[in-house]
Amino acid sequence: MMNGQNIWRLPALLALGRSVGALAYESRSGHAPWYPPLIAGAGTVGKRLIDGPYVEEAMALIKRLEPDSYSEFLVDFLTQGRRRFGSNWMYADIVTVLLGLCDILQPATYLEIGVRRGGACVLSPPNIRNAD
Structure with missing residues (x-):
């Protein structure tokens, strides 16, 4: 007092x-x-995004899409990065971040505004019940 x-x-x-x-x-x-x-916080989430399995998950999900020049480039880019630098490769992009944040935050819904091909709805993890 x-x-x-x-x-x-x-x-x-x-x-x-x-x-x-x-x-x-x-x-x-x-x-x-x-x-x-x-x-x-951001540091913890960022480390998990980099250290998690999201690059491999992204490659597997991208391969489910109809191939185009961008998806073929991206799979090749990710494959080369992992091959050259192994688990020390620190990489994140919109796809790996989406996968990681969905895994960490466990959202019930996902809404994407502005799409290139609509692939993010395919890429959204199965734990999302509503992806538009």
Whole structure:
């Protein structure tokens, strides 16, 4: 107590009351959540995107599409990157990031605005129930 006031207060960020469950700390009942709810930030998510299986998953899913010059280039690019640099290759693009974020965040729906060929709906992982 300082001048009759309790100086121990919970952070104001906790008043927001909203968070992404996959990245948020879940406070046990009756325990004060002293930290903001975010338990995994950009660095953690980024490392998982780079270290995860998403390049291989992207190649497998791209091969399901009708081939065009871009998809053929991309599969060749990914194959060469993995062959030359192995697991030390740090690569991410829109496809690998989409796969990784869907895996990490577990969204129920996915909406893509502006498509090249509409392939992202094919690329969206099976855990997404609604992909438009």
